[in-house]
Amino acid sequence: MRIGAARIEMPGLETLGLLRAARPSRLGESRRSSRRGRRRRLPGSGCVTHPPPPPPLQEEPPPLPSGNEGRPGGRTAGWGLGLHGPGWQAGSTMLSKGLKRKREEEEEEEEEEKETLAVDAWWLDPGHPAVAQAPPTVASSSLFDLSVIKLHHSLRQSEPDLRHLVLVVNTLRRIQASMAPTAALPSVPNLHPTPSMDDNLVASSDAGLSASVASLLEDLSHIEDLSQAPQPPADEVPPGRPIGGAPPSLGALDLLGPATGCLLDDGLEGLFEDIDTSMYDSELWAPASEGFKPGPEDGPGKEEAPELDEAELDYLMDVLVGTQALERPPGPGR
Amino acid sequence: TADIISTVEFNYSGDLLATGDKGGRVVIFQREQENKIRPHSRGEYNVYSTFQSHEPEFDYLKSLEIEEKINKIRWLPQQNAAHFLLSTNDKTIKLWKISERDKRAEGYNLKDEDGRLRDPFRITALRVPILKPMDLMVEASPRRIFANAHTYHINSISVNSDHETYLSADDLRINLWHLEITDRSFNIVDIKPANMEELTEVITAAEFHPHQCNVLVYSSSKGTIRLCDMRSSALCDRHSKFFEEPEDPSSRSFFSEIISSISDVKFSHSGRYMMTRDYLSVKVWDLNMESRPVETHQVHEYLRSKLCSLYENDCIFDKFECCWNGSDSAVMTGSYNNFFRMFDRSTRRDVTLEASRESSKPRASLKPRKVCAGGKRKKDEISVDSLDFNKKILHTAWHPVDNVIAVAATNNLYIFQDKAN
Numbered sequence: 001m002r003i004g005a006a007r008i009e010m011p012g013l014e015t016l017g018l019l020r021a022a023r024p025s026r027l028g029e030s031r032r033s034s035r036r037g038r039r040r041r042l043p044g045s046g047c048v049t050h051p052p053p054p055p056p057l058q059e060e061p062p063p064l065p066s067g068n069e070g071r072p073g074g075r076t077a078g079w080g081l082g083l084h085g086p087g088w089q090a091g092s093t094m095l096s097k098g099l100k101r102k103r104e105e106e107e108e109e110e111e112e113e114k115e116t117l118a119v120d121a122w123w124l125d126p127g128h129p130a131v132a133q134a135p136p137t138v139a140s141s142s143l144f145d146l147s148v149i150k151l152h153h154s155l156r157q158s159e160p161d162l163r164h165l166v167l168v169v170n171t172l173r174r175i176q177a178s179m180a181p182t183a184a185l186p187s188v189p190n191l192h193p194t195p196s197m198d199d200n201l202v203a204s205s206d207a208g209l210s211a212s213v214a215s216l217l218e219d220l221s222h223i224e225d226l227s228q229a230p231q232p233p234a235d236e237v238p239p240g241r242p243i244g245g246a247p248p249s250l251g252a253l254d255l256l257g258p259a260t261g262c263l264l265d266d267g268l269e270g271l272f273e274d275i276d277t278s279m280y281d282s283e284l285w286a287p288a289s290e291g292f293k294p295g296p297e298d299g300p301g302k303e304e305a306p307e308l309d310e311a312e313l314d315y316l317m318d319v320l321v322g323t324q325a326l327e328r329p330p331g332p333g334r
Numbered sequence: 335t336a337d338i339i340s341t342v343e344f345n346y347s348g349d350l351l352a353t354g355d356k357g358g359r360v361v362i363f364q365r366e367q368e369n370k371i372r373p374h375s376r377g378e379y380n381v382y383s384t385f386q387s388h389e390p391e392f393d394y395l396k397s398l399e400i401e402e403k404i405n406k407i408r409w410l411p412q413q414n415a416a417h418f419l420l421s422t423n424d425k426t427i428k429l430w431k432i433s434e435r436d437k438r439a440e441g442y443n444l445k446d447e448d449g450r451l452r453d454p455f456r457i458t459a460l461r462v463p464i465l466k467p468m469d470l471m472v473e474a475s476p477r478r479i480f481a482n483a484h485t486y487h488i489n490s491i492s493v494n495s496d497h498e499t500y501l502s503a504d505d506l507r508i509n510l511w512h513l514e515i516t517d518r519s520f521n522i523v524d525i526k527p528a529n530m531e532e533l534t535e536v537i538t539a540a541e542f543h544p545h546q547c548n549v550l551v552y553s554s555s556k557g558t559i560r561l562c563d564m565r566s567s568a569l570c571d572r573h574s575k576f577f578e579e580p581e582d583p584s585s586r587s588f589f590s591e592i593i594s595s596i597s598d599v600k601f602s603h604s605g606r607y608m609m610t611r612d613y614l615s616v617k618v619w620d621l622n623m624e625s626r627p628v629e630t631h632q633v634h635e636y637l638r639s640k641l642c643s644l645y646e647n648d649c650i651f652d653k654f655e656c657c658w659n660g661s662d663s664a665v666m667t668g669s670y671n672n673f674f675r676m677f678d679r680s681t682r683r684d685v686t687l688e689a690s691r692e693s694s695k696p697r698a699s700l701k702p703r704k705v706c707a708g709g710k711r712k713k714d715e716i717s718v719d720s721l722d723f724n725k726k727i728l729h730t731a732w733h734p735v736d737n738v739i740a741v742a743a744t745n746n747l748y749i750f751q752d753k754a755n
Contacts, residue, residue: 017378017696019363019747143588146646159398162486162505163536163555164651167592170534171645174588 140179147172148316155319337745341729344740345409345417348733351379351740352419353747354404358388360421360474362432363747377738379749383432385474388423400425406491408500410513418477420500424487427502429478429513435471439463483509483519490540496547503540508552508570522570523552523562538653539599546605553610557594561621577619579626589641589650597653602662603734609665611656614638616667616677631677631684634669636707636718649723660735668727671716672743673703689727689741689748700750 147168154165336357343352351363364382391400401424410418416433441463445451486504493500501522502509508523523540527533536555543549548564559577562570581590593613601608607628610617614635617627633654637644644650649670656667668674669686677684686703706715729742737752 017749018691019379019381019749143642159396159487162533163538163595166533166536166555167595167651170591171588174591178588 140175144172144175144179147175152316152319339729339742339745339747340403340405341407342731342740342742342747343407343409343419344731344733345419346411346734348735348738350382350409350417351731351749352407352409352421353740353742354387354407354421355745356401356403358386358390358402358404358423360385360387360404360407360419360430377751383472383474385430387421387428387430387476388426391425393425405488408491408493410493411497413497420491420493422488422491422502425481425484427480427488427491427511428476429480430474431477432472432474435473436467436469437465438468440466478513478516480511480516480519483511489538490552492541492550494542494547495545499547501540501542501550503537503552505536508537508540508550510564520568522550522564522568524569524571538596541599541601541608544601544603544605551599551601551608553596553599555595556591557596557612559596559599559608559610559619575621575624577624577627579617585638587641589645592645592650593641598655600656600658602658603660604662607662609656609658611654611667613650613652613654616656616665618665618679629679631665631675633667633675634673634705636705640718644723647723649726652726652728654726654728655730657730657732659732659737666730666732666739668730668741670723670726671721672725672727673705674727674730674741687750689743689746689750690725691746699753 150168151165151172154160154168336355336359338356339353340356341352341354344350345352349365351365353361353363355361360383361381362383363379366378366380387404388402390402392398393400403423404421405423407419407421410420410429412418416431419430419432421428421430440447441461443452443457443460443463444454480502484502484504484507486506488502488504490503491500498514499510499512502511502519503523506524506526507521509519510522511519523537525535525537534556535558538553538555540550540552543551549561550564550570551559551561553559557578560573561575561577563574564570566574581594596610596612598611599608606621608619608621610619610627614637615633616631618629618631619627641650654668656665658665663680664676664678666674666676672688672690673686674689675684675686686705687700688703704712704715705721706712706717708718711717725743727741727743731740733739739750741748741750
C-alpha cells in the first residue's frame with residue numbers, strides 16, 4: 001500500500017462502493033437467487049427505527065460529593081453517543097424514522113455524562129497525579145456498585161455472555177481486594193493497598209452499603225467449615241473425547257467451593273446437598289429450566305439504584321448459590 | 335437491527351466476498367471482471383447470492399432462544415465449479431454450497447415444457463433432451479449441518495490446511511470436525527474447570543495455522559495466546575507455546591484485564607507471525623518468541639483515560655477484529671466513530687480513515703482523519719469527546735492479493751481500493 005512520503009496518508013484509497021445500504025428489494029438485480037431470505041420485513045423496519053441503545057446500567061449516576069471539579073478543564077461535552085440528533089441513517093428505500101431526542105432529555109443526558117466522566121481518574125494508581133483530584137473512597141464504592149450491578153444484570157440474562165461475566169467478576173474481585181485488604185483472599189492480589197480505606201469505608205456516607213458488605217463477609221466466613229459437596233461424577237468421555245450428536249450431559253449443578261471470605265466465594269453448598277439437581281442440564285451460569293419459579297418481578301427499575309440494600313444483596317447471593325432460579329428477563333434479554 | 339453486519343470474509347481468490355448479519359442472512363458479492371462496455375466497473379462488487387443461513391431457534395431443554403446472528407463465515411478452498419463456505423451462529427455450523435446454473439435441459443420425454451407429466455402411452459417417439467442457455471441462477475444449498483456440539487457460544491471457526499477438517503471454538507472448548515461427518519466431533523481443548531466458580535478465563539478466538547495442519551492457536555480473555563500441536567497429544571489442554579506480554583506496572587488499573595482480553599487472533603499468510611487485537615492495540619507476534627510481541631500498534635490510545643466511562647457503557651467489552659494484507663506488510667483494524675486504522679509494518683506509518691456516506695462518494699479518495707486527544711484542537715481534527723461510540727467498526731477484511739478492503743459499519747458495507755491498482 002503506497003503511503004505518502006511527506007505526510008502519513010493513504011492518497012491512493014478510493015471508494016469502490018457502498019453496499020448493503022438497503023434491504024433485498026434492491027439487491028440481486030443482476031442475479032436471481034433461488035434462496036432469498038424468506039423472512040418478511042415491514043417497510044421501515046430493520047436497523048433504522050430504533051434509537052441507540054441506552055446505557056445498560058443505572059440511569060442515575062452515582063452521587064458525587066460536592067466540590068468535585070471533575071476533569072481538568074471542566075469539560076461538559078457529552079460522549080457523543082449518538083444521543084444528539086436523529087437516529088441511524090436509513091437505506092434509500094426505507095422511511096427514516098430516526099428518533100430525535102428532545103432537548104430536555106439531551107441536557108439531562110449531558111449532565112449525567114458530565115458526572116460520569118468526573119469520576120474517571122479515581123481508579124488510577126495512587127501515585128498517579130490525577131488521583132489527587134478525586135477523593136478515592138466514595139468513587140471506589142461507585143465502581144464497586146457499578147460492577148455488582150453489571151454482574152447482577154449479566155446473571156439475569158437467560159444465557160449470560162460468559163466472557164462478559166468472567167471479566168466483570170474478575171474486576172469485581174480486584175476492586176474488592178483493594179477495598180478490604182485485610183480479608184483472607186489468598187488468590188486475589190491486592191492491587192491498591194490503601195490502609196486508610198477500611199476506616200473510610202465505614203465512616204463514609206455509604207454506611208448502609210458498607211454495613212451490608214461487611215456483615216455479608218462476616219456471615220460467609222462462618223460457613224468456611226461446611227464440608228464441600230461431593231464432586232459431580234466425571235461426565236467427560238474417555239481420552240479423545242469424541243462427543244455424540246446429542247447435547248453433552250453436564251452432570252449435576254456445579255455448586256460453589258469453600259469460602260475464602262470473598263463476597264463471591266462461599267461454602268453454602270453443604271446446605272443443599274439433599275437437593276437433587278442431576279436432572280438439570282445446567283451449570284452455575286445457566287438457568288435451571290424446570291426449577292423455574294416465577295420469582296418476584298423485579299423489573300428494570302430495581303437495577304438502576306446505585307445503592308444496594310440488604311434485600312438486593314441477599315437476592316444476589318441467592319442467585320449465586322443457586323437457591324433461587326434465575327428469572328427470565330422481563331423483555332428481550334439480548 | 336437484523337441488518338447489522340456481523341462478519342465479513344473474502345474467499346481465497348478474492349473474487350467473492352461474503353457477509354453475515356444479525357438476522358442470519360448471508361449475502362455474497364462477486365467482483366466484476368474486466369468489461370469493455372463499462373471499463374470503470376472493473377473491481378466493483380455486486381450481489382451474487384443471498385440466502386438465509388440460520389433461523390432463530392428455541393432450546394426447549396434450557397428455555398433459551400438461540401440467536402440466528404452469524405458469528406463467523408469461513409470459505410473453503412475451491413475445488414470445483416461450486417463454492418463452499420462454513421457459517422456459524424452461537425450453536426450450529428453449516429456448510430453451504432453455492433453453485434451456478436446457466437443451462438437447462440429442454441425436450442424431456444416424460445414431461446412437458448411446463449413440467450406436467452406426460453402420459454407414457456401417448457409417447458410415440460423418443461428424443462434426446464438438449465441443453466439450452468438460461469439466465470444465470472445462483473443457488474445456495476445447505477450440505478452439512480454440524481449441531482449439538484457446543485454448550486457455550488461459538489466464537490470462531492477455522493478451516494484446516496488439510497481441507498478436510500476444521501475447528502470450532504466456544505468460550506470453554508474447541509472441537510475438531512471432519513467436513514464429511516456431522517454426527518460427531520473431537521474435543522481437543524477444554525478449559526472448563528471442575529468447579530465453575532473457579533472460572534476466571536474463557537477462550538476468545540482460535541485459528542489453525544495456514545500451512546501446518548497440526549498447529550492451532552487460541553486466545554483468552556486474560557490476554558494470553560496458546561499454541562497447540564495436535565501431534566503431541568490428542569488433547570491439547572497442555573499448550574506447546576504460551577504467549578503473553580508482561581503487564582506494564584505503570585499503566586495498571588482495575589480495567590487492565592478487560593483491556594488485555596484478546597478479541598481476535600490471525601496468522602499471517604506466511605505462517606511465521608500472528609496478530610492479536612486487544613481493546614487498545616494490535617500486536618504482532620513472532621511464533622518463535624513467546625515472551626513479548628515484536629510489534630505493538632496503538633489503535634486508539636486516547637481512550638485509555640476514558641476506560642471507566644467505557645466500562646460503564648459496556649463499550650470496553652467490544653470485540654474488534656483485525657486482518658493482514660496479502661503480503662503481510664500491513665494490518666488493519668476498526669475503531670469508533672466509523673474509523674478504521676491501517677498500519678504499514680515496514681515503514682512504521684499508520685493512518686486513520688473513516689467509513690461513512692458523507693466521506694465516501696464513489697471513486698472519491700478517502701481523507702485521513704485525526705483524533706485530538708487533548709489540548710488545542712486543530713482544524714479537521716475530531717476531539718475524543720465528539721466520537722460516536724455507537725458507530726463501531728468491528729469487522730474488516732482485506733483482499734488476499736490486491737489492495738482492496740471491505741469495511742462493515744453497522745449495517746453498511748464499504749469497499750475501498752487503492753487507486754494504484
